[in-house]
Amino acid sequence: MxxxxxxxxxxxxxxxxxxxxxxxxxxxxxxxxxxxxxxxxxxxxxxxxxxxxxxxxxxxxxxxxxxxxxxxxxxxxxxxxxxxxxxxxxxxxxxxxxxxxxxxxxxxxxxxxxxxxxxxxxxxxxxxxxxxxxxxxxxxxxxxxxxxxxxxxxxxxxxxxxxxxxxxxxxxxxxxxxxxxxSRGEAFEITLDGTGGHGAMSTREGNVVLALAALLPRLEEVVARLATDGAPCACSAGVVSAGTANNVVPRRATARGTLRTFTPEQRATALERFDALLEQIARDFGVRAHAAWQGLTPxxxxxxxxxxxxxxxxxxxxxxxxxxxxxxxxxxxxxxxxxxxxxxxxxxxxxxxxxxxxxxxxxxxxxxxxxxxxxxxxxxxxxxxxxxxx
Ligand SMILES: [Zn+2]
Ligand SMILES: [Zn+2]
The missing domain is CATH 3.40.630.10 (Zn peptidases)
Incomplete structure (x- = not known):
């Protein structure tokens, strides 16, 4: 038995x-x-x-x-x-x-x-x-x-x-x-490059700190309305860095984060929006924006x-x-x-x-x-x- x-x-x-x-x-x-x-x-x-x-x-x-x-x-x-x-x-x-x-x-x-x-x-x-x-x-x-x-x-x-x-x-x-x-998980690192200079004479143009601050709350737009059976896709930053002194506008700012999607279609839409967002931030602030991606898991x-x-x-x-x-x-x-x-x-x-x-x-x-x-x-x-x- x-x-x-x-x-x-x-x-x-x-x-x-x-x-x-x-x-x-x-x-x-x-x-x-x-x-x-x-x-x-x-x-x-x-x-x-x-x-x-x-x-x-x-x-x-x-x-x-x-x-x-x-x-x-x-x-x-x-x-x-x-x-x-x-x-x-x-x-x-x-x-x-x-x-x-x-x-x-x-x-x-x-x-x-x-x-x-x-x-x-x-x-x-x-x-x-x-x-x-x-x-x-x-x-x-x-x-x-x-x-x-x-x-x-x-x-x-x-x-x-x-x-x-x-x-x-x-x-x-x-x-x-x-x-x-x-979800599929992948990591990104966004690099913003600007002119930098004296904190007392900075303008919006070329200012990567302002550009980074404007970018971060908009990352969630990348996955807006993208969901599977009520489960939302996600896009967020976990590590941000810029600057070394209170009176120096740095030349570079970075943000590291993650994108989570469920389908190839959602991923394609998210990546398209992501690129458009970086382009817009670059234009608005007169900086260069670039992202590097690393696939983590399917x-x-x-x-x-x-x-x-x-x-x-x-x-x-x-x-x-x-x-x-x-x-x-x-x-x-x-x-x-x-x-x-x-x-x-x-x-x-x-x-x-x-x-x-x-x-x-x-x-x-x-x-x-x-x-x-x-x-x-x-x-x-x-x-x-x-x-x-x-
Ligand atoms: Zn775990
Ligand atoms: Zn676990």
Missing amino acids: IPDIDDLVGAAYPTMVELRHDLHAHPEVSFRERRTTEVIRARLDDLGWTVAPTGLDTGVVATLPGARDGRRVLLRADIDALPVDEEVDVPFRSTHPGVMHACGHDVHTAALLGVAEVLARLDGLVGPTTLVFQPAEEGLGGARALVEDGLLDRHPADVVLGGHVTSLAPTGIVGVRPGVAM AVVNDPTVTARVRAALVTALGDAHVVDLPPTSASDDVAELLERVPGCYLFVGGAPSDRPVGMHHAPDFFVEDASLRVMARSLLAGAIELTRP
Whole structure:
């Protein structure tokens, strides 16, 4: 008789909690996840998974033969933390000053290790399986580095599954979204060059400080009325700089920011408006304006057929009331690099406590409950079992 999946997840739960607390107390930022990598590798060794080289210094890839006739499943969790000083008072709070698991990747890692435990106990439950513990999601480059190093050539997969815990939904709720689920993210740096000179004799003409001040509030015009199912695109600056002294108008001012769009059409419109805005600012203030762009991550696009099957499996596993349909989010995730190449589904798993408010992702008071581990592991298993069948 096949054991009940809920029982198996329940049996793996105490270890998931223990691992989550250990990882949360020892967070490491992108591409520096050395201790984290050791913890994951040791656990997978214990469970009998075959650990494969990743080509990178951090992160772990592991395989299990699984049912030979099943479809090949790749399960992905990101493992990195953020340069944030934790303000949450829990016994397992960060012991690394200035570093915190402020996005919940500790939950992703521990839950996937829970999935690893269940699959190791019940080999053959799903098809040939690859687990990817991916470094540097927040550094936005980890997934691309793995793909460029040949991850999918060495470990070809038929479907990709993963999930992100969220403090925006209560524990027990799982959100799904067919099609575009998270935005395409790219970074820009605007450079304004002017004449500069004495602060007591400055004019509007050639003044990059005035030009920058006029530009910033207008960045949101770039994405005005651009939305998918009510979710707005975003364009904003996070770093601005100009000047060195109170009485000197500088020659250069810069603004670094991000553009988030859901579709190629929205992106084309936004870029057109962006260029027009820079041209207008340049004209109005007699400065030169120039922007450099860097692509960060493609949009997360869930395969509609895969997602419909995963959704049905989630309803069976968790109950109809626990599965919700979501609009896309303007946040980004580099799981997109995998989903661009292999059809799959990326889920959102609630982790907010019911008795008190908690902070946003990336905030020092971000928090999600341990119980989200169980829901994440159960959801990934439900999806993987369903997708194993052709
Ligand atoms: Zn994050
Ligand atoms: Zn994240």
